[in-house]
Amino acid sequence: MNTITAAQVRAARGLLGWTRDELVAASGVPKSTLVRLEDGNSAPRTSTLTAIRTALETAGVEFIAENGGGAGVRLKKE
Numbered sequence: 001m002n003t004i005t006a007a008q009v010r011a012a013r014g015l016l017g018w019t020r021d022e023l024v025a026a027s028g029v030p031k032s033t034l035v036r037l038e039d040g041n042s043a044p045r046t047s048t049l050t051a052i053r054t055a056l057e058t059a060g061v062e063f064i065a066e067n068g069g070g071a072g073v074r075l076k077k078e
Contacts, residue, residue, distance in 0.1 A: 004053050004063055005071060006040050012061040012073045027055035 013023055020038070024031045029051050036042035037052075053063065056073075064072040 004049055006038050008063060008071055008073050009034075009052060009056070010038050012056045012063075015061060015073060015075055016056070016059050018059070023052065023055060026059065027051045 009023075013020070016022075018026075020031060020034055023029075024034055027034075029048055033042070033044065033048060034052070037044050037048070057063070060076050062074050062076045064074060
């Protein structure tokens with residue numbers, strides 16, 4: 001899966017208990033960009049999605065591809 005959705009980003013932050021500021025710090029993405037993404041008000045660059053995805057995966061989130069039930073997120077097994 002090459003892309004992630006706004007809902008997946010919000011859900012991933014929720015699983016980690018992260019605020020937007022924490023994701024901004026971990027990803028290096030400007031807060032205004034993250035807010036627009038999560039609110040569905042922009043079509044972010046691939047590099048932005050990659051930075052956000054990498055930060056969330058490094059923190060332990062696994063993105064689940066759409067499999068008939070929709071795309072999702074979960075915490076990685078340790």
